[in-house]
Amino acid sequence: MSGHSKWHNIQAKKGKVDAKRGKIFTKIGKEIAVAVKSGGSNLDGNSKLRDCVAKAKAANMPMDTITKAIKKGAGELEGVNYEELMYEGYGPAGVAVLVNVLTDNKNRSASDVRCIFDRNGGNLGATGCVSWMFQRKGQIVIQKQDGIDEDELMMKVLELGAEDFSAEEEVFVITTAQEDFSTVREALEKENFEFESAEITMIPDNTVSLNLEDSERVQSLIDKLEDNDDVQDVWHNAEFAEDFEG
Structure with missing residues (x-):
């Protein structure tokens, strides 16, 4: 699906x-x-x-x-007040990139993110330049293993309100509307399913197919962004080359 x-x-x-x-x-x-x-x-x-x-x-x-x-x-322990920001831009080969940031210094974060784009074949854009290409969804990933029947799991999550179910190489991927994510996740938790990941994410409407060279360039940009302490998540619409190791 x-x-x-x-x-x-x-x-x-x-x-x-x-x-x-x-x-x-x-x-x-x-x-x-x-x-x-x-x-x-x-x-x-x-x-x-x-x-x-x-x-x-x-x-x-x-x-x-x-x-x-x-x-x-x-407030029971000393902490820092963070501001949530979203940066948008393009990476190599025209790949759309969204960067979610939690920061206590937005000037530092803006400068850092812009510098990473510039130095890795991309460019930071204006608010709204690529976010329209994505939808905010819930995504739950469950490792394939003995005892999990694919058809039963698919019927279960669809009955719970999931929008999509796919069987990938090693995992099952369940996609929900943002507002239904908690309901589906909590129901699966009660049945003792263990998750590889369970989070709200940004899923692209369409992807950009990359060759091996561009896959490496885009992944380098993503890695540099994710290494920044202020960056929480990086979302993109790249479809990496099949022989790319990541």
């Missing part, structure tokens, strides 16, 4: 999570703190916080680290 294979991008992202776990935990911790400040520290009454905690658990973030982030957001 999917328009194109998502697994290459998911696999590449998972590899980076594994390799940079400490930095990933820091970034998710910032998301948790911001969610607490906007909606309170009670998980039952704050769906955004529940989603952030689910994302943290999927990344194998320790529970004491999650608790500490919640306390920072609630």
Whole structure:
């Protein structure tokens, strides 16, 4: 039920999570703190916080680290006030790129992001220049394993309100409307499904197919952006070459 294979991008992202776990935990911790400040520290009454905690658990973030982030957001521990910003631009080969930032200094972040685009074959654009090409969706990724029946899982998630279900090389990818994400995720959690990832993401309406050289150039830009401490997420519409290792 999917328009194109998502697994290459998911696999590449998972590899980076594994390799940079400490930095990933820091970034998710910032998301948790911001969610607490906007909606309170009670998980039952704050769906955004529940989603952030689910994302943290999927990344194998320790529970004491999650608790500490919640306390920072609630003011029980010393923390920093962050502002959420979105930058938009183009990478090599005309790939559309969205950069989500949480920062305590927007001038620094704007300068850093612009510099990374400029030095890696891209250019930062005006607000709205590429965001219209994406839709904000929930995405849940479940590893294929014995005991999970593909047809049963597909029927289950569609009955729960998911928009799309696809079986990729090694995983099942479930896509939901943003407002239905928590309902679908929590129902699967209650049935003890374990997630490779579970998050709100930006999914492109169409993708740009890349050759090997352009795949390497685009991935280099993404890596540089993700290495920046202020950058939370990088979304793009690249379809990498099949022989690209990432």
